[in-house]
Amino acid sequence: xxxxxxxxxxRRQSPNTQRAALSVSxxxxxxxxxxxxxxxxxPRVEYDLDTCERCHILVPETDGNETxxxxxxxxxxxxRVLHLMRSNRWSTLALTSPGAGExxxxxxxxxxxxxxxxxxxxxFLIDLDMSNPSVCAYLxxxxxxxxxxxFAGQVEPQQVFFTIGIERLALAGGIEATPYSSELxxxxxxxxxxxxxxxxxxxxxILLDLPPVLATDDFLVAAPRAxxxxxxxxxGLTRRDGVVRAMEVLSGFTLAGVMLNRxxxxxxxxxxxxxxxxxxxTSAAHAR
Numbered sequence: 466x467x468x469x470x471x472x473x474x475x476r477r478q479s480p481n482t483q484r485a486a487l488s489v490s491x492x493x494x495x496x497x498x499x500x501x502x503x504x505x506x507x508p509r510v511e512y513d514l515d516t517c518e519r520c521h522i523l524v525p526e527t528d529g530n531e532t533x534x535x536x537x538x539x540x541x542x543x544x545r546v547l548h549l550m551r552s553n554r555w556s557t558l559a560l561t562s563p564g565a566g567e568x569x570x571x572x573x574x575x576x577x578x579x580x581x582x583x584x585x586x587x588x589f590l591i592d593l594d595m596s597n598p599s600v601c602a603y604l605x606x607x608x609x610x611x612x613x614x615x616f617a618g619q620v621e622p623q624q625v626f627f628t629i630g631i632e633r634l635a636l637a638g639g640i641e642a643t644p645y646s647s648e649l650x651x652x653x654x655x656x657x658x659x660x661x662x663x664x665x666x667x668x669x670x671i672l673l674d675l676p677p678v679l680a681t682d683d684f685l686v687a688a689p690r691a692x693x694x695x696x697x698x699x700x701g702l703t704r705r706d707g708v709v710r711a712m713e714v715l716s717g718f719t720l721a722g723v724m725l726n727r728x729x730x731x732x733x734x735x736x737x738x739x740x741x742x743x744x745x746x747t748s749a750a751h752a753r
Contacts, residue, residue, distance in 0.1 A: 502587040502666060505587060505628060505666065511606070511629070512605055512606055513606065514526055514527075516603065516605030521575075522575060522578070540579055542724065546576065549722075550693075556671055557659065557670075558691060560673065562696065563708055563711040564703070568697055572697050577634060580670060586633060586668075586669075589637070589662050591673050592638030593674060597676070598641070600674060608625075609624075610624050611638070611641050612638055613641050650687045678696075679711060691718075693718075695724055699725075
């Protein structure tokens with residue numbers, strides 16, 4: 466298959482991808498004994514359940530329907546990402562894709578929701594795709610203060626975060642787009658935002674939803690602030706030349722792995738149950 470060939474080529478050509486290979490059984494004991502995270506005290510915004518269901522977002526009410534949502538795959542991805550970040554002492558993970566519509570924002574949001582279920586882990590998800598913000602739209606919400614206003618210097622870091630009633634998860638995003646996203650990302654405000662998160666919640670994991678690699682220069686501006694990058698590709702949509710071009714851009718950064726989205730692979734779990742991941746679900750099979 467075209468996607469599988471492209472992934473294999475990335476493995477051979479990128480040494481950073483090789484470092485991302487994971488073994489769940491190798492998780493260290495001190496990972497499980499981390500101290501409890503600090504309580505997140507940000508304004509609460511109620512998400513719209515109908516919107517979440519339509520967009521396949523794994524809020525608590527929809528997480529139980531594994532056949533429809535691919536919840537098992539996201540839990541597998543969560544375990545691998547946690548081990549990878551803890552073993553490398555990383556705190557910030559960027560998510561991107563070669564082009565638009567390949568599922569990076571849905572992956573970022575569902576991964577954040579899954580990570581927040583860890584008892585000892587605070588998670589911050591920041592939507593930095595300011596030319597096409599999606600995270601808040603997928604939740605069906607309008608945040609009190611959009612992240613564009615923060616980057617424009619109109620609000621402070623503590624004013625841009627909010628919660629959706631899920632313990633250990635904070636978000637920052639917006640519904641307003643701007644044509645000046647790369648200039649705003651280069652303004653120095655991103656560093657201020659990340660330092661604020663690290664000061665209020667030491668040890669928190671920060672997920673950055675970045676624009677597609679091949680769409681704008683935003684990724685090149687923001688990616689150096691992340692410890693590693695997860696590339697999201699979509700079966701039946703992402704072309705091999707797009708993956709190869711994205712790989713060339715990512716060659717200067719630490720690649721955490723490749724996430725194959727919209728996989729139609731049928732999986733039989735430990736208990737003998739079979740799941741068939743449809744075009745709108747997500748498979749963690751190729752996350753390394």
